[in-house]
Amino acid sequence: MTTDRFDFKAAASALAADGWCVQPGLMSASATRALARECTAMHDAKLLLPARTGAAHTASALRGDSTHWFVTGAMSAPQQAFAERIDVLRIALNRELMLGLVECESHYAVYRPGAGYARHLDRLRDNDARVVSAVFYLNEDWRETDGGALRLYLEDGAYRDIHPHAGSLLLFLSAQFEHEVLPATRDRLSIACWMRQRPLGAAG
Numbered sequence: 001m002t003t004d005r006f007d008f009k010a011a012a013s014a015l016a017a018d019g020w021c022v023q024p025g026l027m028s029a030s031a032t033r034a035l036a037r038e039c040t041a042m043h044d045a046k047l048l049l050p051a052r053t054g055a056a057h058t059a060s061a062l063r064g065d066s067t068h069w070f071v072t073g074a075m076s077a078p079q080q081a082f083a084e085r086i087d088v089l090r091i092a093l094n095r096e097l098m099l100g101l102v103e104c105e106s107h108y109a110v111y112r113p114g115a116g117y118a119r120h121l122d123r124l125r126d127n128d129a130r131v132v133s134a135v136f137y138l139n140e141d142w143r144e145t146d147g148g149a150l151r152l153y154l155e156d157g158a159y160r161d162i163h164p165h166a167g168s169l170l171l172f173l174s175a176q177f178e179h180e181v182l183p184a185t186r187d188r189l190s191i192a193c194w195m196r197q198r199p200l201g202a203a204g
């Protein structure tokens with residue numbers, strides 16, 4: 001896998017200047033395809049579970065996706081490759097921006113046609129551990145008419161629609177940007193990932 005096509009410095013500068021960016025090149029096309037194939041196979045095998053929201057982990061009408069969390073020590077080769085790359089990015093962001101990010105948590109997500117995720121913030125009310133949200137998209141040949149944009153709300157009511165094209169990585173500051181997933185007309189696959197400023201299981 002080529003590992004030099006993602007511009008880590010550009011990502012860090014954009015994050016510092018604007019709080020968000022979209023960049024290609026985190027994974028090779030073949031590694032991206034391997035993730036998409038595995039995500040589809042696991043979804044077909046009913047290994048993805050309806051997602052929950054909020055600290056209480058209650059089922060919610062807010063989101064219609066199914067997810068599979070990547071488990072440290074039990075990752076497939078494609079998951080491991082993704083986890084290694086996102087960790088290189090985490091370390092680069094620490095170096096450039098001194099964010100103190102200690103780890104990443106990631107899950108596959110599949111939104112069936114018609115499913116979305118209502119406008120929300122990735123930071124839970126009583127937990128400030130999530131600092132950077134990263135969403136890596138797995139959908140080959142996505143067309144804008146397929147829907148499924150991530151709508152990122154900026155200041156003063158403006159928004160940007162980010163289309164979930166295979167190989168695109170969206171980064172944004174978790175505390176700052178409300179966003180929603182618009183329904184699509186076909187299955188929509190992604191890896192959602194959060195870079196955290198303290199380990200899972202720690203207080204707060």
Ligand code: OGA
Pocket residue numbers: 109117122135150179180181190192
């Ligand atoms: C999330 C989320 C966005 C996406 O899982 O919190 O906002 O584009 N996902 O999949």
Ligand code: MN
Pocket residue numbers: 120121122179
């Ligand atoms: Mn979100």
